[in-house]
Amino acid sequence: MDKLRRYKWKVLILFVMIVLFLPLFFLLSKKPLVSDVYINPKEVKDAVDKYQYVSGVIFGLEDEIEVEISGEKLTSIFKAASHLTPNMNFEIKVSHYGAVVLGTLDLSGFINNRYVNVSCFIIPDGNNAIDSCQVGGIYVPGSLVEFGVSVFLKIVFDSGVNDIFEQFIKSIEIEDNTLRLRAIKNGDLKNYIKSGLSDISSFIKSFSSRYNNKIDPDVIGSYLEFMLESDVIMSKRKLSLSEIFNVVFQHAKERSRISDARKENEYALWAVAMAFANHRFAELIDADTYSIGTKLSNLSSKTASLNNRNDLALHFLYSAIIERVGSEAIANNMGELKELFDANQDGSGFDISDLAADIAGARFSNFISSRKINAVHSQNLLIASHSEALFFPNVNRHRSITSEDFEKVIGSTENEEYTKTIEKLQAEVQALTLYQNSSLDDLSRNKSLAIIDTIPWASNGVWLAVDTHIHTKHSDGGHSIEQIANKAVSYGCDAIAITDHSDGDLHAGSLDYFLEIEAIDRAFPTLSIISGLEWNLPPYEGREHATLLFPEGHTAAMIASQFRRQFDDYRNPNNPFSSVRDGLKWLESSFDSYPVLPAVFYNHPSRKVDSFEETLRNLEDWAKENSVFLGFSGAPGHQRVPGDKIGSYFHKFKTHDRWDPVVSEVGGVWDNLLGKGKLLWGARAPSDFHGTRGDYWPCQFSETRVYSRDNSINGVIEALRKGSFFASHGKVVRDLKFELKHDKLERPAIMGETVPISGVEKLTVNIELTLNELNWKGKPTKLEQVELIVISNETVTSQVFDVEDYKIGHRIVMSVPVLAVGGDMAIRLRGRSFQPINGDYMFYTNPIMVRAIDETN
Incomplete structure (x- = not known):
């Protein structure tokens, strides 16, 4: 009887399943x-x-x-x-x-x-x-x-x-x-439909949220009052979103002690959006728009910015609110449709930066209130950091695409490159720090106490005078390659690089151009002439430049000319989605079979930018996923331009003692990068020679002193890649020995190398400078100061030494103890020769790195 009963139940359950799932068979x-x-x-x-x-x-x-x-x-x-x-x-x-x-x-x-x-x-x-x-x-x-x-x-x-x-x-x-x-x-009808859509949104959200989805206008009001009482917000006319979030999420964290962090983050976001994007967002939560607008009247003169652009902040906040009332996918799709709309004849163009802000805003909105662990994690990071890089990708590599170029090159959303670009944007947003619950050390840990990034010629190299940035008649220079080569030899150059502008309408960058450089190089046995270009970096359309130095090889000229056609950004609409990183990865793969890869340096970093944040994020971005981007010009060319116009810095930022502030400001951009373990070289001082009106001849005044295995083209590029060089003005310093000694190492480490340490260690910096007898003017050389700069995590310290106490003839010899307390470090050096006008003559070295290791693993 029991068996029969169980059998009947099984039949009943099977029948119910068939009744329930049979329609699916016909529906799907x-x-x-x-x-x-x-x-x-x-x-x-x-x-x-x-x-x-x-x-x-x-x-x-x-x-x-x-x-x-x-x-x-x-x-x-x-x-x-x-x-x-x-x-x-x-x-x-x-x-x-x-x-x-x-x-x-x-x-x-x-x-x-x-x-x-x-x-x-x-x-x-x-x-x-x-x-x-x-x-x-x-x-x-x-x-x-x-x-x-x-x-x-x-x-x-x-x-x-x-x-x-x-x-x-x-x-x-x-x-x-x-x-x-x-x-x-x-x-x-309008209110009927708006009310219904709001109910649908709340209904859908109730399935994906574990907390009450209802927004209380009174709580929004408390957040707005908190902003109005904030000295940080009220003291500035223009604020970055990171500054605003830093203030508002402090209030969210405080309230989360007795409330749900997810809900508080949502309130914080609504309040920021109403205050800095559109107060009429209040209508979406049935709040009193007039009351909120009145309350925000004191904020009406203030604007929010993202990447120093107000429009990007608006895109970010609008997209975030669309995600709140809809979904992340809908917010992204609306942003994309908006950009496609702008790609029409009378529109502003398809701006990938705008689309990045839309995607970032929707992801931000979804993440900060999705799970409690994410909500608390978001509060902690947004309070601790003032950097937009936390929640917004670097968009400086993207350009706005005109309607004509969009129609010609892309056509529709079916275009494969278009699809890849959208997918790449979404991946970059997802990879941002905010969305990683634990940060992994991206530097490989090395248990051995052997030197890392070893320079093989550390004990038997030669010092070379090199100029890595020169223009000729092939672009906007005034002299031929032969004339420049002869002058370079007369001023003591051992190697030069011909790096004409790669604009599409110039002969420079063509196959014949590179073949001509190779032929002239063979005619100068004591001077290495490196083939190069000054690359117009996308998406800046000629505003920002980088030097490309190509290794020697049978196919180098052909590869270099192909790179120019494909990736130069000056009046080249054929590849609107190409980025600096795309070009760098292409270079790396194209020269993969060569004994040495190309070298790429960002030129005159602060000449035309509006913020150091832009430079910092670009440098971090360009150094990712490739090994050809090496650093930047610490000192720009055009050193003959007088006064505060040295380097042709006519925009916002000026040079400090002839050096770009990216390098010259202690604790600035370069030190920030080194503190994060980013191995980028900045001790580079090219002439950027065009003619004698604003420039000195190669090696006449500016020198990049390279410690190389030999004077071959590939030898010089290899040394540049290793960071084995320093740079100086005025021909004060001939060569130097800059070492970091550790008792557990077989030999001291030199510039470009990395010393591993475990725990607290005593290190010694050994410095030996050899001065020229005469400077570039033919007068006796003098050097008054040497400065040791130590970057340890977020701390930067500087010690200035009077070299009179350490002089031995034309040499300066000194040792300085440094205590490593278990964290990563970078140590660099600079020196000063006092001058009465136009800034002092300085030299700068590349760093020696220190990496903390865990010997217990």
Whole structure:
């Protein structure tokens, strides 16, 4: 009897499962009815224009509604709807018989390769235009569809909205491939629809959130009052988003002691968005817009910026709020549609930076309130850091693409490079520090106490005078390569690099150009002439430059000329998505079979930038995922330009004693990078020679002194790559020995090398400078000061020594003890020769690095 009872239960359970899941068999399909939908800027504009037209008619003052839309515009609207809604695609086909509406819901994320396909036939008959629909394999009569939609509209919105729907269905006319709708409205449709959409959003959010999704306007008000009382916010006219978040999330953290951190983060975000983007966001949470606007009147003169741009901050905050009321995917899709709209003829262009801000804002909004651990993690980081790099990727490598270039090169969202760029942006945002719950040491740990990054010629190299940045008649220089080579030899150069501008309309950068440099190099047996370019870095279109030095080899000229065609950014619209990192990775892979890779240095870093934050983030970004980007010019060329215009620094920042502030400011950009363990070299002083009006000849005044295995082209590039060089002005210092001694090492480490330590260690810095007898003017050399700069985590210390106490003839010999307390360090050196005008003559070295290791692992 028990067996029979159990058998009956099994049969019953099986029957129930069949009843429940059998419809799924008919609903689901293996192939989508509407596959991927692509859209171009014109179609986006058509959709937006028609949306504005229809909404203007429906929500206007007139009671009578009459809407007319062509089949072409309907196609654009359905494409835009497909692009906006995640995992859903739509299509409409209009003829004089009627219309077919098709749709596909992609369930691949839940059920492998399964879709729900829907098709509806619309045939105008003056009664019910919906003839029939099919959902998967299930046929649904049109009357039943209309009934279902009516019930939904009445429940979610209002009977007035349903009344408009029913009138539209009965009044549909299709003639000359054009759809016409008529209705007479009754009531405030706009508020009915807004209220209904808000209810839908809250309903959906309730499934993905574990806390109450209701927003309390009074709590928002407390956050706004907190901002108004903040000295940081009220004392400035322009604030970065990181500064604002730093203040507001302190309040969120304080309130989280007795509240849910996720909810407090959401309140903080709403408050910032209302204060610095649009106070009318209050309408979305049923708050009193007038009251909030009045409260924020004292903030009306203040603006928020992201990457020093107000528009990026607005994109970020708008996208964040769209995520709050919709979803992250919808926010991203809306941002993309907006940029596609701007890519039209009269638009501002497709700006990838704007899109990055949209993606970053949506990710930020979702993450900070998704889980308690993420909420607390976000509060801690946003309070501890003042850097936008925490939550916003580096967008300085992206440019705005004009409508003409977009149409010519990209066309639509189907373009493969376009898709890759969007995916790359999303990956970069996801890789930001804020979204990593634990930060991993990106430096390899080495248990051995052998020197890391060893320089093989440390004990038997030669000092060479090198100029790595020279222009000729092939671009905007005034002399031939032969004339420059002869002058370089007369001023003591051992190696020079010809680096003409790589603008597309110049001979420089062509195959013949590189072959000519190689031929002239063979004619000067004592002088190595390196082939190079001054690369116009994307997306700056000629504003920012980098020196490229190519190794010697049979195919080098051909590869170099191909690089110029593909990656130079001056008047080159053919590859609008290319970035500096793309070019660097291409260089690395193209020269992979060579004994030494190319060398790339950023030129005159502060000449045209508006903030050091931009420089810092660019340098960090360009150094990723490649080993050819090495550093920057510590000292710019154009040293003959007088006064505060030295280096042709006519913009915001000026040189300090002839050196770029990126290098010369102790604790500045370079020290910040070194403190993070970023091995970038800045002890470079090229001439940037164009002519004698503003420049000195190569090696006449500026020198990069390279400690190399030999004077070959590849030998010089290899030494530059290793960081085995220093730079000076005025021909004061001939060579130097800068070493870091550790009792556990077989020999002291030199510039460019890394010393491993374990725990607290006593180190010794040994310095030996050899001065020239005469300086560049032919006068006796003098050096008054040597300065030792030690970067340890976030601390930078400086010791200045009077060299009179350490002079032995033309040599300066000194030893300085340094205590390493178990953390990573960088140690660099600079010296000073006092001058009465135009700044002192300085020399700068590259650092010796110290890396803490754990010998217990």
